[in-house]
Amino acid sequence: MRKRVELIEKIEGEAEVSYTYEGDRTVDAQIRFLSGRGIESILTGRPPLDALAITPRVCGICGHAHLIATVRALEACYPELRISPKAEAVRELTLTLELLQNHFKWLYLTIWPLLFPRESVTMKAVEPSRIAAEAIALLAGQYPHNSYAIPGGIVGEITPLERLGVADRLERLWEIFRREIADVQMQAFLRCDRIEELQRKEGDFPRILREILDRGWERLGCSHDRFIAFGSNGLFVSGKSLATRITHSLDLRHLREEPVEGSLALHVLYRGKVYETGPLARAMLRKTPLIREAHRRWGDSLPTRIMARVCEIPHLLQYAMQLTRDLDMDAPAWIDPGPLPAQAQGTGIVEAARGSLIHTVEVREGKIAEYRIVTPTQWNLGSGPADRPGVAQKALIGLHRDDQAELIFKSFDVCSVCTTH
């Protein structure tokens, strides 16, 4: 039996995978996260609203999702609370923009270099991510790390000029998608279920797909075929599924976190089972035609997973465009929710770029008594014992080439700073 330890470098922190081989095939892969900051214990004992400035700083990559999760958790502490449709829409908008910029960056900084190492495409990641960040900054002040959302709504007014600025940037993001990723028509693409059609188009994504198929890797990276998404909004639906069999009811009481020996990240289970979260799970639950077709052909494999994330971009863009168009400018930005109850518990759920993010706050005597954060990477890269492997672990078993393993691992997208928090 041979062992090999691979350090997954610092795309957003550091993780370590140690592979065990039998012959030339992996039989186990243990994933460890080696550093953490103890954010949950930092939050304990603080006035609840202070979490608004602390949690975005859990992560520089998806910190906005943390802010929204915190706001929602705090709002859930009120027996009854109303926020205006405008505030809700603006929060959705900034959140969606964060997903967008993460997707572009992941494609060009993480996936592309593994398939085409000799072609530098950094600028293709930088341009859209700058534009998306500018749009967030217009509404929220700056990106990363802002605190513009508060229980009851958002702090500032949105002017028509800012709305125009956002609309313009969404158009530019769509132009970049068409110019670089796939030259498709939006409406036709959203309905499209024919992979061949997409494969024939100009653009980097069809090229990636052809490359994976040419290498004969279309069945690699299959995992448990179990999906979960806790968040729902105008675009996503919550629920879980085993392959295509969907159940919509979820109960957070079945969520359990388990320590992993030698790692600072906790493994997370729903009713004792591991689930994949993220773009593929969301696509399966909302039955995106193209992704369902890819899943039918290749299962929950590498190309399906990559396709799910890339093809979420047009859906997100359309959603964001619609939110911007329909923004009720006359609605109030903030509705006074009154003081936060001194004893309460609340949960905030957000669909972040990599999947479901859950914050739970427990308030006692006006202070945070307990704060719990469950991140998407805990689902996807959680590490179980060899006989009960996590999602990425299972996908890594049975491989016999290192380059395949790295690509499959990164197709889940590690965010270790979030994971250990």
Add this chain to the structure above:
Amino acid sequence: MDRRDALAKMFSAKGVRVDTNRGEAYYKRLRETMERRLSELRNAPAATKMDIHKVLEAEGLSRRDFMKWASAITAMLMLPAPFTPLVAEAAELMNRVPVIWIELQDCAGNSEAILRSDAPTIDELILETIDLEFNETLMAAAGHQAESHLDEAMETFKGKYLCVVEGSVPVGAGKEWCTIGAKGETFEEHLQRVAGSAAAVVAVGTCATFGGVPAAAPNPTGAVGVQDIVKGKPIINIPACPANPANITGTILHFVLTGQIPELDHLNRPKFAFGYRIHDNCERRAHFDAGEFVEEWGDEGAQNNWCLYKMGCKGPMTFNNCSIVRYNSGTNWPIGAGHGCIGCSEPQFWDKYAQERPMADTEFKAPTGGVEKSVDQFGLGLLTAAGIGIAVHAAISATAGKKDEE
């Protein structure tokens, strides 16, 4: 100290004032230093083959765009306009100065901010021409490969490279738990090793400078800043959460231009960036002066962009140039979106300032020693008697102005 004096002191705290005109002799000397340095660099071998103009050309940016950017940076570095060609040349020679970027205990937010830094040209500058020898977030190479690349870069550029550090250093109980790199070094060992052979160390972001959010009470990992660990090296602190990319670029450019570190304040922050008080350059300042405050979110004041002091703005306690440079290519900044400043470039902001409460409601004292309380009363006073308030303020401005001329 009576209240007026205290206020005057607060609004004109010396030491941190920006001195923008230092006389001809000073600039003449500076110009000579820079010219000498640039000619040395011109003759030095390039650390990378990237040519800035090729990069710009490839991105469809003209010489004019480049010069426009250079003149903005010149102003930011507090240099007179005739220095623009020198700054432009320094940018062209940036590939002669190697930069090694390491990430410790952080959230990757600063690299994140840099990825979408300033004006269209800067991304290219940072990513392609500056020789980012080893940025752990940007580098696509895998762990072991990256590690040997780091060793090689450190050896080749020994004593010449700038070591840029993002993230704090955990030194508390269980620090051996946090390791980095293929060698399994602790963060402290890693930092000591890379900083050891650097020409200077640039701590980027509030985590690297002062410990940041990881150091927030009860500081579970015993996080501290780079300056608490690295001794005997010039250290430049560029705090803020995230640090403004413009200030990072500015600092690196200054190093390229002069071979020296820029003038620093008492917290080792470059004065060109941290010599400004948020409050003094805030677009809402007129409302502060007029006693017009947002009293609750969504009220008339919030709709009309009034002062956020009573909603917990820490602008009066915070030194940084965000109100001038702004974030995300100058798109906006927190106060622009209607949220008060949380003082993220100040030591211990994570415990003192990062909340919605105005200072008077917290158990902390402002660094100016209790003046804060009177400012607060001052604010309240204004509200009930705006007229008197304005008069008081006018008097203060006059005093502050005089101090400036001394």
